[in-house]
Amino acid sequence: MPAVSFTGLETLPEVAAGDDLAALIAAAAAWEGYRWTDCGTGGAIVVVAQKIVSKSEGQVVDLRTVTPSAEAIAMAEELGRDARLVSVILGESRRVVRQQRGVLIVETHHGWACANAGVDQSNVPDEDSVTLLPRDPDASADKLRQGLLALGVPVAGVVISDTFGRPWRNGLANVAIGVAGIAPLEDYRGRRDRHGRLLKGTVIAVADELASAAELLMGKDAGIPVVIAAGLHLKNASGAALELIRPQAEDLFR
């Protein structure tokens, strides 16, 4: 029977700026007795929560050091939020999509549409600190993948995940914001269904689906920032999560 397993690592230490994530992940997996060899010929896909990537890269801002802009002060007043936080969010954004009811939805400089530009106060030791998204999550994923390979870990792909709201549907879900070693979009076009009919127009966002699957173990408070997927046979490719961003002109759903 075809099967995929997702295993969470729960012994990573608190991550700090400059930490070698690949070494921390390999050490936690060894400590917990994870057998990389069981991943099979497809290799492992390592899904990592954005938060620890950001921390390892020093993408943390102490709000006490922030002098909010006039724009941020005005917007914070309307939103009923901390002007320093709003200032940081605006600094991470290229466009405000919506501001309402305490929520600021923006497009980040990368192009991700999300609440608060991914700036987050949870799971940070110091309550005046916030994490930012990695500057270049695809590069972060690639660096982590190279680091794991250098340690002898048979990693096929790395996915960096974050928790985003979605239009049309209630609840948040994890999506991919960084990818290395796999194609984030799997193209079923040209394949045939079980009745031999050509499949049209079906391109699946497998990197987002991997991130969502991993979230089922990560939760928000479980102390599981890394999930290893085994048993998948994805196309090896030098893909980038930026391929997942749909330009407005091509977006019929927006």
Next chain:
Amino acid sequence: MPAVSFTGLETLPEVAAGDDLAALIAAAAAWEGYRWTDCGTGGAIVVVAQKIVSKSEGQVVDLRTVTPSAEAIAMAEELGRDARLVSVILGESRRVVRQQRGVLIVETHHGWACANAGVDQSNVPDEDSVTLLPRDPDASADKLRQGLLALGVPVAGVVISDTFGRPWRNGLANVAIGVAGIAPLEDYRGRRDRHGRLLKGTVIAVADELASAAELLMGKDAGIPVVIAAGLHLKNASGAALELIRPQAEDLFR
């Protein structure tokens, strides 16, 4: 180590109207040697592709029997599509969201925003036939769950999945359109992060994440319409996938 496994069933026969899906799934699992007892105390979550649910319920339309409405003929002309198909799609819809480039995005009578109201020509034996979504996918999920329980299968939850496009992001992903036995939304509010800080506003669409995870095995042509998730400990609840529909007035992303 916390782990979740997803196992695909690949010996289900072609499903026809009136077939007992619970019996077919239990038989395929037995034939393939799936051990339900390995699912642990959380029980199994059975994710089923919408297509076979629709077929078992006779939600199939022969386009040769369709006389398209005048509205459908006009719209089909603009879209460059089959007027009979457009007529069926409009019959399944309460509102057209967007029509462009051959694509019709609607809100179905259930309230799902998706392309073509879920009306689909793939994986249907007869090329003049299309499948519709189940009339009441939550009821379909509940019926399947009761049927599996009656056969002694330790099923905690059932998720009926379909492949939807999303705003903002390229590629399709599987989401839940029917749910039984589990809460589709897991509420993390009131829990604390690892630094003891109260988590605010985090409600996760676990049913969608389950559907997405299962898609990694289902693919589109793999002949795997059922995936069993084991190792999860979700809240047992009488949830409904309709809870996943976000009303327009509360939708800041739209």
